[in-house]
Amino acid sequence: xxxxxxxxxxxxxxxxxxxxxxxxxxxxxxxxxxxxxxxxxxxxxxxxxxxxxxxxxxxxxxxxxxxxxxxxxxxxxxxxxxxxxxxxxxxxxxxxxxxxxxxxxxxxxxxxxxxxxxxxxxxxxxxxx
Numbered sequence: 001x002x003x004x005x006x007x008x009x010x011x012x013x014x015x016x017x018x019x020x021x022x023x024x025x026x027x028x029x030x031x032x033x034x035x036x037x038x039x040x041x042x043x044x045x046x047x048x049x050x051x052x053x054x055x056x057x058x059x060x061x062x063x064x065x066x067x068x069x070x071x072x073x074x075x076x077x078x079x080x081x082x083x084x085x086x087x088x089x090x091x092x093x094x095x096x097x098x099x100x101x102x103x104x105x106x107x108x109x110x111x112x113x114x115x116x117x118x119x120x121x122x123x124x125x126x127x128x129x
Contacts, residue, residue, distance in 0.1 A: 001024070001025055001026045001073075001128055002023070003021065003023055006018065006019055006020040006022065007019050015095075016094070016099070017104075017105055018105060018107075019106070020106055021076070021105060026128040028129050029128050030067050031126055032064065032124065033124065034078075034080065035122065036056055036119045036122045036123075037052035037119060038119070045118065045119065049087060049089075049121065052119065052120050053090055054093060056123050057093070057097050057123070068129075069128075069129050070127075071101035071103060072103055074101075074105045076105055076106045076125065077106075077107050077123060077124070077125050078125075079107065079109045079123060080110050080122040080124070081109070081110075081121045082113070082114060082119075082120050084111045086120065105125075
């Protein structure tokens with residue numbers, strides 16, 4: 001796989017994403033459904049935003065690794081939240097996870113009216129190898 005990051009500016013670097021990511025000659029592409037803070041038993045979290053972000057990242061990582069991919073292969077990460085105001089104080093959790101896995105991805109952040117049941121954040125990823 002060949003990966004090229006396109007950033008005409010520098011300001012997005014502090015926000016942990018790229019303006020565009022080009023992939024040539026991938027071995028495979030994994031499209032991951034939106035992952036949330038749902039337990040292995042299928043119970044939606046009713047905890048705070050911080051706890052939900054942590055559980056959502058664990059679930060995302062589990063799906064990616066069980067599929068035989070690596071988190072550093074994430075090229076697109078869409079973030080859906082019911083409250084950007086509630087998300088911002090904990091955004092460093094996402095940024096630290098992105099940095100830990102050496103990910104450079106295109107990202108879209110959307111505030112939505114609601115998510116499934118009591119969920120506050122959902123992460124949807126495209127991963128290549």
